Amino acid sequence: MRAIPGIVALALLVGACQQPAELKVEDAWVRLPAVAGRPGAAYFTIQGGDTPDTLLAVATRAALRVELHETSDQNGLKAMRPIRDVAIPAAGTVAFAPGGKHVMLFDLGPNVKAGERIPLALSFAGGKRLEVQAMVVGAGEMPPK
Ligand SMILES: [Cu+2]
Secondary structure, eight states, X not given: OTHHHHHHHHHHHHHHHHSOOOOEEEEEEEEOOSSTTXXXXXXXXXXXXXXXXXXXXXXXXXXXXXXXXXXXEETTEEEEEEOXXXXXXXXXXXXXXXXXXXXXXXXXXXXXXXXXXXEEEEEETTSOEEEEEEEEEOTTOOOOO
């Protein structure tokens, strides 16, 4: 019976080697504001890499100002506040989604229209900068899938 833990450990190790976790950003999309001039919001899912990292900032040429925000429940009222950075656990998943973490896009350019894609660049503390194309949807539309 003594050999079994060793075998299990070896199997886990081999499994880990076959599928190294890679920091990546998936399913990026942007919802336009219902009223022109109001901020839009960007959402995506971040898959953590082999080591923990931290999302520091998101940039896009489609908006003049970008902030990381988090919506939370405060005594039954939804309130959002800016957040400085977001920890990404190793091999973990962090979702930016309506009702939770999101990227606020202030002063969207007039050329940002539903059905188009805009680039988002995500900067991480570990030095990586990942650019994704976010699908733009109208105010009342469902997220693209
Ligand atoms: Cu916000």
